[in-house]
Amino acid sequence: MAATVTEVNGSTIITGEPYFELADTLDCGQAFRWSQNEDGSWSGIAGGRYLRLRKSGDSLILDNTPLSEYENFWKTYFDMDRDYGEVITGISSDPLLKRIAEAGKGIRILRQESWEALCSFIISQNNNIPRIKGIIARLCEGYGESCEGGFGFPSAESIAALSPEELAPLRCGFRARYIIDAAERTASGSYDTELLLNGDIDSARAELEKTLGVGPKVADCTLLFGYGRIDAFPRDVWIKRAMSTLFDGKLPEVALPYAGIVQQYLFQFARTGGLEL
DNA sequence: CGCCAGGCTTCTA
DNA sequence: TAGAAGCATGGC
Numbered sequence: 001m002a003a004t005v006t007e008v009n010g011s012t013i014i015t016g017e018p019y020f021e022l023a024d025t026l027d028c029g030q031a032f033r034w035s036q037n038e039d040g041s042w043s044g045i046a047g048g049r050y051l052r053l054r055k056s057g058d059s060l061i062l063d064n065t066p067l068s069e070y071e072n073f074w075k076t077y078f079d080m081d082r083d084y085g086e087v088i089t090g091i092s093s094d095p096l097l098k099r100i101a102e103a104g105k106g107i108r109i110l111r112q113e114s115w116e117a118l119c120s121f122i123i124s125q126n127n128n129i130p131r132i133k134g135i136i137a138r139l140c141e142g143y144g145e146s147c148e149g150g151f152g153f154p155s156a157e158s159i160a161a162l163s164p165e166e167l168a169p170l171r172c173g174f175r176a177r178y179i180i181d182a183a184e185r186t187a188s189g190s191y192d193t194e195l196l197l198n199g200d201i202d203s204a205r206a207e208l209e210k211t212l213g214v215g216p217k218v219a220d221c222t223l224l225f226g227y228g229r230i231d232a233f234p235r236d237v238w239i240k241r242a243m244s245t246l247f248d249g250k251l252p253e254v255a256l257p258y259a260g261i262v263q264q265y266l267f268q269f270a271r272t273g274g275l276e277l
Numbered sequence: 278c279g280c281c282a283g284g285c286t287t288c289t290a
Numbered sequence: 291t292a293g294a295a296g297c298a299t300g301g302c
Contacts, residue, residue, distance in 0.1 A: 221283070
């Protein structure tokens with residue numbers, strides 16, 4: 001039962017993809033630039049492109065998005081080449097994982113622009129999701145390029161040129177100098193991209209940890225959401241709670257090939273009260 | 278007022 | 291080298 005993708009009246013329509021719920025995917029703390037509209041549709045900006053999309057029956061409709069635009073960008077962004085059914089089958093030999101995956105099966109891992117992911121998760125540290133969104137919104141409005149529907153995420157170059165004082169309007173607190181250090185490293189091409197994409201996960205994490213304000217958690221989020229590394233397993237406060245409560249601190253063996261995806265299922269499960277039952 | 282938020286840096290022993 | 295304090299800001 002493969003999903004079909006067609007273009008109708010200038011919009012791309014995805015039909016028969018059971019593993020893609022908009023709320024689960026766009027509002028689960030992996031990306032911070034999506035919001036739901038009054039009519040139930042979602043809109044956001046990624047890669048400098050504005051998109052509005054909605055669910056209609058068994059279909060997902062990407063408004064005003066020709067198939068070429070879908071193929072060129074959104075297909076990768078929404079990780080459409082991955083079979084999430086296969087992932088869930090793979091981890092379901094563990095009964096507890098099976099339950100957690102069932103609860104989060106609408107989640108897909110968004111393949112975000114790496115600089116945006118790095119910057120966003122630097123901002124996320126010791127912070128809460130509503131405020132993270134606010135800071136990122138001010139960052140885009142203040143320094144991003146105007147586009148349909150709002151502003152793109154600002155380039156690393158444009159942020160690297162600023163001082164911490166100039167970032168004061170963001171009200172991001174102590175994170176300002178971290179953002180600038182990350183922007184400078186990104187703009188100057190100092191990260192070993194090949195290592196981040198294909199190196200072993202520990203080396204890749206260490207490469208990002210050279211950045212001021214980047215530790216294991218932010219590095220793993222950047223690898224997972226910005227470099228497509230599903231072998232990264234970010235451990236935040238929620239995951240630590242979930243891991244100790246549910247798995248005695250150790251992820252079941254079957255989850256390891258999909259650690260990053262399982263992490264997102266777990267995050268959702270924990271955050272929506274799964275640990276309290 | 279206190280505590281916490283998708284943590285990390287810096288100081289201290 | 292481990293552990294605690296400090297860190298900006300805002301919501302509750």
